[in-house]
Structures are given as structure tokens and as C-alpha cells.
Amino acid sequence: MRRAIFPGSFDPLTNGHLDIIKRSLPLFDEIIIAILNNPAKTPMFSVEERCDLIREIVPSVKNGDCAVTVNSFSGLTAEFAKRCGATAIVRGIRAVSDYEYELRMALMNRRLEPSIETVFLIAAEEYSYVSSDLMKQVFLLGGRVEGLIPSLVEDRMREKLTKNK
Numbered sequence: 001m002r003r004a005i006f007p008g009s010f011d012p013l014t015n016g017h018l019d020i021i022k023r024s025l026p027l028f029d030e031i032i033i034a035i036l037n038n039p040a041k042t043p044m045f046s047v048e049e050r051c052d053l054i055r056e057i058v059p060s061v062k063n064g065d066c067a068v069t070v071n072s073f074s075g076l077t078a079e080f081a082k083r084c085g086a087t088a089i090v091r092g093i094r095a096v097s098d099y100e101y102e103l104r105m106a107l108m109n110r111r112l113e114p115s116i117e118t119v120f121l122i123a124a125e126e127y128s129y130v131s132s133d134l135m136k137q138v139f140l141l142g143g144r145v146e147g148l149i150p151s152l153v154e155d156r157m158r159e160k161l162t163k164n165k
């Protein structure tokens with residue numbers, strides 16, 4: 001059983017994340033999308049909202065036999081991966097600028113749990129500049145983010161915006 005976790009904040013999920021999920025499907029039997037519950041941050045979407053949103057969207061990219069589940073966690077990613085029985089941590093690399101941060105995380109995670117490998121997948125070029133933070137910023141300032149985030153995410157962001165007005 002080749003099980004991997006794909007950890008992140010996913011606030012919100014972007015098409016870049018979905019691209020990485022799609023690329024990881026043929027490599028594993030199960031992917032656990034692991035949403036970090038980080039009390040130090042004030043997110044746009046609660047952890048529960050992010051879990052529900054991702055669960056609604058995942059079927060649109062799922063193919064083949066790989067199971068995709070969604071879970072939240074607190075604390076160390078490496079420990080969560082171990083608890084899940086995962087042997088790999090999937091991370092997406094968009095550009096060279098991601099590499100240094102990702103390398104440090106991968107080395108630290110390896111030190112914490114030597115049996116778990118980090119697997120880097122290269123995101124599609126069209127999403128190389130897409131990040132959750134940039135999507136939120138542009139959306140909140142009225143810019144177009146169509147094609148860069150799932151339309152359901154855009155709908156939920158719009159709902160948030162109207163509720164907070």
C-alpha cells in the first residue's frame with residue numbers, strides 16, 4: 001500500500017493544488033490531503049470549511065484506483081504522516097524560488113521521520129505564479145481569478161465577501 005500525504009494550508013485550494021493532486025494519483029494507492037490547523041493564522045476559511053470544500057472538489061479530478069481522502073491535523077507534518085501510515089509527503093514546486101524553503105522542510109521532516117520521503121512534483125507552468133495568498137488578495141481587490149481556482153472556491157469566496165459586508 002503506497003500511501004502519501006499532501007500537506008498544506010489550502011486557504012483556499014487553487015488549481016495549482018489540484019494539478020499536484022492529479023499528478024500524484026498514478027504514483028500512490030492513497031493520497032491524504034492534510035490540512036494544517038494553524039491557530040497562529042487567521043484564515044479566510046475555517047479548517048472544517050476547507051475540508052468540506054476540498055471533499056466536494058476532489059471527485060472532479062479523481063481517476064484511476066488511487067483513493068483520495070481529506071483530513072486536518074495539528075502539530076508536525078512528519079508525525080501526522082507517520083500516524084497515517086504514509087511513506088511519502090507530496091509537495092509541489094512551482095519555481096526555483098520554492099526550492100530553498102521546500103528543501104529545508106524536506107530535510108527537517110527527514111530528520112524527524114527518516115522513513116518518510118518527500119516527493120516533489122513540478123506544477124504545470126500555467127500555475128507557476130498561483131498561490132492561495134495571491135488569489136485571495138486579487139479576489140478581494142476585485143480582480144479576475146477565473147481559471148486559477150476552482151469555480152466552487154470562487155463562489156464560496158464571493159459568499160464570504162457578501163456576508164462580511
Ligand code: PNS
Pocket residue numbers: 007008009010036075076077078104105106108109
Ligand atoms: O501550504 P503551505 O502553507 O505552504 O504548507 C506548509 C506546511 C503546512 C506544509 C508546513 O508549514 C508544515 O508542515 N507545518 C506543520 C508544522 C511542521 O511540521 N513544521 C516543520 C516542517 S519542517
